[in-house]
Amino acid sequence: MPHIPVLQREIIECLKPGKDENFIDCTMGDGGHAQLILEKNAPKGKVLGIDWDEENIIRLKERFKKEISEKRVILVNDNFANLKEIKERENFQEVSGIMLDLGMSSRHLESKRGFTFLRNEPLDMRFNSSIPITAAKILNFWSMVEIERILREYGEEKFSKKIAQEIVSQRNKKQIETTQDLIKILSRAIPKSIQRQKIHFATRTFQALRIAVNDELNNLQRALGQAFEILRPGGRLAVISFHSLEDGIVKNFFRDKVRENSLELITKKPIRPNQDEIKINPRSRSSRLRAAVRSISQTK
Numbered sequence: 001m002p003h004i005p006v007l008q009r010e011i012i013e014c015l016k017p018g019k020d021e022n023f024i025d026c027t028m029g030d031g032g033h034a035q036l037i038l039e040k041n042a043p044k045g046k047v048l049g050i051d052w053d054e055e056n057i058i059r060l061k062e063r064f065k066k067e068i069s070e071k072r073v074i075l076v077n078d079n080f081a082n083l084k085e086i087k088e089r090e091n092f093q094e095v096s097g098i099m100l101d102l103g104m105s106s107r108h109l110e111s112k113r114g115f116t117f118l119r120n121e122p123l124d125m126r127f128n129s130s131i132p133i134t135a136a137k138i139l140n141f142w143s144m145v146e147i148e149r150i151l152r153e154y155g156e157e158k159f160s161k162k163i164a165q166e167i168v169s170q171r172n173k174k175q176i177e178t179t180q181d182l183i184k185i186l187s188r189a190i191p192k193s194i195q196r197q198k199i200h201f202a203t204r205t206f207q208a209l210r211i212a213v214n215d216e217l218n219n220l221q222r223a224l225g226q227a228f229e230i231l232r233p234g235g236r237l238a239v240i241s242f243h244s245l246e247d248g249i250v251k252n253f254f255r256d257k258v259r260e261n262s263l264e265l266i267t268k269k270p271i272r273p274n275q276d277e278i279k280i281n282p283r284s285r286s287s288r289l290r291a292a293v294r295s296i297s298q299t300k
């Protein structure tokens with residue numbers, strides 16, 4: 001199923017793509033947001049589209065065949081943590097706006113790489129096949145202390161200690177290989193009353209493992225600094241995050257740059273989806289959009 005882009009109208013209002021302006025979409029996914037930009041920056045504006053996932057790039061090449069031939073879309077399969085290098089390598093000039101729509105896409109849930117607890121799949125969770133660790137490697141080889149830390153920090157999981165103990169005790173008997181192996185462990189470690197709650201009890205552990213495997217918070221931190229550097233004065237940066245750890249990084253980055261008079265906020269408070277959007281697309285529930293504009297007076 002194609003990915004439904006969140007906060008579509010809101011992100012376009014923040015980025016304000018104008019005729020013939022150039023934009024970078026650091027997280028192309030299925031290209032939904034990029035398509036909206038391309039409608040606004042026609043006829044000559046370009047989008048440099050990055051995605052770490054090889055399978056997404058293959059799909060995007062098909063979707064944007066025409067725009068690629070017109071040189072309006074340039075696709076790059078890379079980590080957005082290498083943003084500045086990518087921009088220089090592609091000789092992409094006059095960047096009027098940069099967007100990031102973080103995390104995974106609906107395509108990942110169908111990728112059979114262990115992103116979902118709703119099916120039994122190998123515990124991989126890598127966005128890109130060159131990443132050296134998988135979720136299974138973390139569960140089978142990392143120390144109990146390290147596993148506990150990522151569950152607590154990246155999953156904000158209250159039962160991190162009990163889960164980490166249960167993981168280590170189980171792996172001493174048999175390696176943890178599939179999503180079902182992990183669910184069984186979680187159902188032993190997490191109290192039954194919590195297991196009956198609306199949000200699935202595996203959600204936090206899966207989130208924590210995905211963040212750790214893909215080093216998501218470090219990548220975001222690295223990308224923000226570079227995005228700021230390569231924006232033209234007056235250029236706009238918009239970020240959609242899906243949990244408080246990501247949002248905290250974006251919020252602090254913007255705050256520091258505002259203090260230096262290098263950025264001006266477009267969103268004083270994060271923009272959240274309205275009830276209509278949440279009804280149509282429940283995944284949008286936790287999304288938060290922050291945006292800022294690079295100050296004109298600052299020079300690079």
Ligand SMILES: C[S@@+](CC[C@H](N)C(=O)[O-])C[C@H]1O[C@@H](n2cnc3c(N)ncnc32)[C@H](O)[C@@H]1O
Nearest residue numbers: 005027029030031032033051052079080101105
């Ligand atoms: C929420 S989806 C983006 C959806 C997109 N805005 C759309 O309209 O279809 C996030 C995408 O970012 C990609 N991604 C995650 N981390 C990345 C990274 N460090 N570098 C590049 N792409 C990344 C994922 O592969 C995924 O396709």
